[in-house]
Amino acid sequence: EVQLIESGGGLVQPKGSLKLSCAASGFDFNGYAMSWVRQAPGKGLEWVASISIKTQNYATLHVDSVKERFIISRDDSQSMVYLHMNKLKTEDTALYYCTVSATGAFPYWGQGTLVTVSS
Amino acid sequence: DVVMTQTPVSLSVSLGNQASISCRSSQSLLHDDGNTYLSWYLQKPGQSPQLLIYLASNRFSGVSNRFSGSGSGTDFTLKISRLESEDLGVYYCFQHTHLPLTFGSGTKLEIK
Numbered sequence: 333e334v335q336l337i338e339s340g341g342g343l344v345q346p347k348g349s350l351k352l353s354c355a356a357s358g359f360d361f362n363g364y365a366m367s368w369v370r371q372a373p374g375k376g377l378e379w380v381a382s383i384s385i386k387t388q389n390y391a392t393l394h395v396d397s398v399k400e401r402f403i404i405s406r407d408d409s410q411s412m413v414y415l416h417m418n419k420l421k422t423e424d425t426a427l428y429y430c431t432v433s434a435t436g437a438f439p440y441w442g443q444g445t446l447v448t449v450s451s
Numbered sequence: 452d453v454v455m456t457q458t459p460v461s462l463s464v465s466l467g468n469q470a471s472i473s474c475r476s477s478q479s480l481l482h483d484d485g486n487t488y489l490s491w492y493l494q495k496p497g498q499s500p501q502l503l504i505y506l507a508s509n510r511f512s513g514v515s516n517r518f519s520g521s522g523s524g525t526d527f528t529l530k531i532s533r534l535e536s537e538d539l540g541v542y543y544c545f546q547h548t549h550l551p552l553t554f555g556s557g558t559k560l561e562i563k
Contacts, residue, residue, distance in 0.1 A: 436488030
């Protein structure tokens, strides 16, 4: 059974930092790209970032609104994916989902971790 | 950015009837590799989104055959036949052909 368990969310002040983690299990983690998708309270879904696999040089992609502030990374030895978030803004407040990327879709999702940016 | 326009914004359908949701993209979703990276998701109340359809018309493993996806280029449709109470929630289309990857704004399905 595929499991994605996010952690690291919480309340942070504007311009602060936070590191989200996602522990993956139940599939060949090394063989799949991974992504983060977020959902602001009462709003729709927004793709945030993706990271490819080793054979694709762990290439990363980030939506423009988080470039220069967020960095996605992964540790294949631990089956973990991370989202390092810096210079947080109030508009980054959202539930952050960890997802598996496959065939141009997100077949598996975690339950999400809530990030609240507020003073 | 590719804009994904979903219609209607909401719809109310009686149990046992069919629901249809449209998704139009501002650019063709046909990728240079020949695939059309359009997928559909259902987010039930209080839950994480779940994949229904990928590559425009392929049902994901375990998804009921009451769900079907069709379309090409810029026009796509999700149909839900023989509506059941468990189908209520918000449906999203998503494109993975162009950067940045973008979702539609969602269609809320209610049971009449």
